Amino acid sequence: MKSCLIVDDSSVIRKVARRILEDMDFIVDEAEDGQEAYEKCAQEMPDVILLDWQMPIMSGLEFLKALRGYNGGDKPKIVYCLAERDIGHIAMARKAGANDHMLKPFDQQMLESKFQPFV
Secondary structure, eight states: OOEEEEEEEEEHHHHHHHHHHHHHEEEEESSHHHHHHHHHHHHHSSSSEEEEEEOOOOOOOHHHHHHHHHHTTTTTEEEEEEESHHHHHHHHHHHTTTOOEEESSOOOOHHHHHGGGGO
């Protein structure tokens, strides 16, 4: 089974995403911010990461840059999650190493379509 780390400061987003991803047979872990996510990745690197853009302590972009510079941090597939379609933010995320992006709020079909290739 593939593992997924959901990184979002919203407990509601984490709960909804967890339910959908577990139904897709992912082993799911959660982090409230980029710093907690980085620490979890240092312990055990997930296969896929659902990453929020705006979070306290360490933003999604800061986490992404730090992770991609970490030994083994190039392996996880990262789907970047934004609240609005901002081409500049999407471009920065792609340049920093995001594999894909999607907009919030998302539904089951949207999340499944982004994560199906990683199953």
